[in-house]
Amino acid sequence: MELNTPNKNQIPATNPLSQFEDSPVFNYINNLSPIELVKSMHNGQAFNFPSFASPLSVFASPQLSSQSDARSFMRRDQFSEPSKPELLQSKDENDTSIGVFEAAQLTGLSVEQSECSTPANSSKGVITKLPGEHMELAIEEPDTLKYYCASPDDNIIMVPLKAIIEPQMAGDPNERYCSRKSEKDLRKIGQTGQNEDEAGCDWVALISDVADILTLEPSIDEESAEKQKMVDPGTISFISNVLQAPQDNSDDSETSYYAGSSQQREIGEPGIQPVESGEQNEAHQTPSVFSGTLPDKPIVNDAAAKVDIRGKSYQSSSKHKIRRRCLVFEMGAHKKKLAFESSSSTSSQSDHMGASIEKHATPRTDKGKTLSALPGRGIGLHLNALTATSSGNAVKIETLASGKQEISQPPSPAAHMASGLDPVSKSLALITVETDFVPFDNEDKVMENVPQTSMVVTEDFGISSPKMKRQKFEYLGASSCKRCNCKRSKCLKLYCECFAAGLYCIEPCSCLECSNNPAHEDTVLETRRQIESRNPLAFAPKVIRNSDSVSEFGEETNKTPASARHKRGCNCKKSSCLKKYCECFQGGVGCSSYCRCEGCKNTFGCKNGVEENDLKWGESKIHENTSNLNLLDIIEKGEDHPDLMVPSKDSRSPVHPQIPISGQLSGSSLCDVGPSTKMRPIQRFRTNFFYHQPKYEKHLQVIPEDETPEILNRNCLPTSGVKSVSPNSKRVSPPHHGFGPSTTWRRGRKLILRSVSPSPSLNPPCEQ
DNA sequence: GAGTTTGAAACT
DNA sequence: CAGTTTCAAACTC
Structure with missing residues (x-):
């Protein structure tokens, strides 16, 4: 954030690249990351850099915050994201603003051609969407942008991310280059026209993304952003530049990230292709693995556009937000919603669903569709996460991000905070699924949310009719996505997993008299408020990583660095904490001093022997992780990655490097960013993995030590030893989660991983 | 699939 | 704050 100001300003103004590169920050970044390419990238983009300044x-x-938020959402939306890679690529290709602009135009055309674009889809449409889509970008952009683009720091961040990503993606430095090459290739591809249409879509997505970014700006409203975009190409170029600039990194990262995919595509790497199988050209270029994670392409856009066109244009400016939220759940939710809406509206929606889903398989949501369709549902509550950001900006972001969601604005910050996590976790879940990570116990849950996405995405492509889709969803839902089965709570109490996770119930749910749906948004929000009023942490992730919260539990943290714990602790009497009845066990964390369990035999660690157990467990997990690392892991885990070692963190707790929330947003950062909303389920499930909740919950940001202080402050990092007590008198762990910065040493430099607290509510400072 | 067990959430 | 009730997931058969 801070870093941004000077350097950024300078960069843009004068010699973008030279200054930028010369800047301490840049050097720092370079040092941090092995990736040198960034510069080169910049160079390539240098052309644009001038505009970069503004970007x-x-x-x-x-933005960062927004991005980070977006991230969380992104993952959710992974489906939708597929387009991004292309988009990114396209971006790369069109380094210059002009190129971008053109691309935008092209996209508009393509969109129109494809019908994807709503009336608005054209350049204007794109613009309009952009604001709302900012979320999508995050999603689409997958990791790169999100992580990388962040603030001025973005650059910095980006590097690390790239480093992280590339390693996995590429596997080795050479590959990085390849990735770059791949980028070029991608460009070629995009240019080639393989997918002009797609490219167009991609561009649209990019633009939208950019717009999103712009939107994110504190001062900029969605509308303003839209206006800006709409207003002048220059703006677009600017945006593009901005994106690119950050993208450079991001691009690199992305590219590298995608590059892998792209390369694979071109090269035909077996691993990834399977999914794509031939579809690469079109929307689904992203590897199957990443399909969820990576955005496919414009298709989403198209779909969105189609949706808009056909049915209702969900995209109201305000609704843009919704899109982002599409998670697996969202998918389901959307379906539900669709069903929901369909009844009222018409078949068109369902079609959209199908179409969007099919095409996008990725949640990406793109603009239109996703927005309309997905939008809201799943995310609804998640919005909170975004909203978590205390600042008004945060709110905006939230709205943007959450956008449409019915829940768009969470009643309480805490709620937002809490809810925020979930999305992330979900997204993570998706990622994990795609990745093939399967937590043992938690698989089910993890799968619940995530899998669908991946599943859906893959399968959806083929599905044309809503019905078909639905079936698939159901299938997925049944197998991978469990949902609630509430009979009497109307899914408006924490008994309901969906509700507790800040999600709307979706088709897979077997609930009766469910009120947890977009149709009852008001009720849902009000209920949430009430619950949060009783317990601000009610929607916060249940599992907290001790490591993350360095200060939180000084004791525990120190002793059980690798462990995560349940925020309130369990109260098991008969299960010996060996069954899922136990939330600690369910979350894959050991019992802590906060637990009041009897006869604890929690295999993840007992209160008495938690530390040791945790350590062992953590170690074992670490090994597992290291062996199993993949992009997702890396991304999520971030610090876990060898390169990014985080001394204190557990292997368990995955940290997601998030884009640091800079500026205002950052202010609320942790709290605000928090993500998500309702990642819990995932968290739980993940815990077994490395990830445990932390992944989502925490979004680590790599921040130079210098920055940490501010971050901490902004984040309201929990003071050490501060314990929060839930209203219920239950123990509430302080916001360890994300709030506590974790330090990472890399290349002799100490980086502080700041987790973006998923649940702001957890943050004592913020809430309290 | 129905019934039981369990513990969190909600209520008093 | 403690005790009780309600609830839905987890589990068993």
């Missing part, structure tokens, strides 16, 4: 400013903290 930087744009990216200022808010």
Whole structure:
């Protein structure tokens, strides 16, 4: 954030690249990451860099936060994201603003051609969407942008991310280059026209993304952003530049990230292709593995556009937000919603669903569709996460991010905070699924949310009719996505897993008299408020990583660095904490001093022997992780990655490097960003893995030590030893989660991984 | 699939 | 704050 200001400003103004590179920050980044390419990238983009300045400013903290938020959402939306890779690529290709602009135009055309674009889809449409889509970008952009674009720091961040990503993606430095090459290739591809249409879509997505970013800016409203975009190409170019600039990194990262995919595509690497199988050209270029994670392509856009066109245009400016939220759940939710809406609206929606889903398989949501369709549902509550950001900006972001969600604005910050996590976790879940990570116990849950996405995505492509889709969903839902089965709570109490996770119930749910749906948004929000009023942490992730919260539990943290714990602790009497009845066990964490369990035999660690157990467990997990690392892991885990070692963190707790929330947003950062909303389920499930909740919950940001203080402050890092007590008198762990910065040593430099607290509510400072 | 067990959430 | 009830997931058969 801070870093951004000087450097960024300078960069853009004068010699983008030279100054930028010369800047301490840049050097720092370079040092941090093995990736040198960034510079080169910049160079390539140098052309644009001038505009970059503005972009930087744009990216200022808010964006970051937004991005980070987006991230969380992104993953959810992975489906939708598929387009991004292309988009990114396209971006790369069109380094210059002009190129971008053109691309935008092209996209508009393509969109129109494809019908994807709503009336608005054209350049204007794109613009309009952009604001709302900011979320999508995050999603689409997958990791790169999110992580990388962040603030001025973005650059910094980006590097690390790239480093992280590339290693896995590429596997080795050479591959990185390849990735770059791949980028070029991608460009070629995009240019080639393989997918002009797609490219167009991609561009649209990019633009939208950019717009999103712009939107994120604290001062900029969605509308303003839209206006800006709409207003002048220059703006677009600017945006593009901005994106690119950050993208450079992001691009690199992405590219590298995608590159892998792209390369694979071109090269035909077996691993990834399977999914794509031939579809690469079109929407689904992203590897199957990443399909969820990576955005496919414009298709989403198209779909969105189609949706808009056909049915209702969900995209109201305000509704843009919704899109982002599409998670697996969202998918389901959307379906439900669709069903929901369909009844009222018409078949068109369902079609959209199908179409969107099919095409996008990825949640990506793109603009239109996703927005309309997905939008809201799943995410609804998640919005909170975004909203978590205390600042008004945060709120905006939230709205944007959550956008449409019915829940768009969470009643209480805490709620937002809490809810925020979930999305992330979900997204993570998706990622994990795609990745093939399967937590043992938690698989079910993890799968619940995630899998669908991946599953859906893959399968959806083929599905044309809503019905078909639905079936698939059901299938998925049944197998991978469990949902609630509430009979009497109307899914408006924490008994309901969906509700507790900040999600709307979706088709897979077997609930009766469910009120947890977009149709009852008001009720849902009100209920949430009430619950949060009783317990601000009610929607916060249940599992907290001790390591993350360095200060939180000084004792525990120190002793059980690798362990995560349940925020309230369990109260098991008969299960010996060996069954899922036990939330600690369910969350894959050991019991802690907060637990009041009797006869604890928690295999993840007992209160008495938690530390040791945790350590062992953590170690074992670490090994597992290291062996199993993949992009997702890396991304999520971030610090876990060898390169990014985080001394204190557990292997368990995955940390997601998030884009630091700079500026205002950052202010709420942890709290705000928090993500998500309702990642819990995932968290739980993940815990077994490395990830445990932390992944989502925590979004680590790599921040230079210098920055940490501010971050901490902004984040309201929990003071050490501060314990929060839930209203219920249950023990509430302080916001360890994300709030506590974790330090990472890399290349002799100490980086502080700041987790973006998923649940702001957890943060004592913020809430309290 | 029905019934039981369990513990969190909600209520008093 | 403690005790009780309600609830839905987890589990068993």
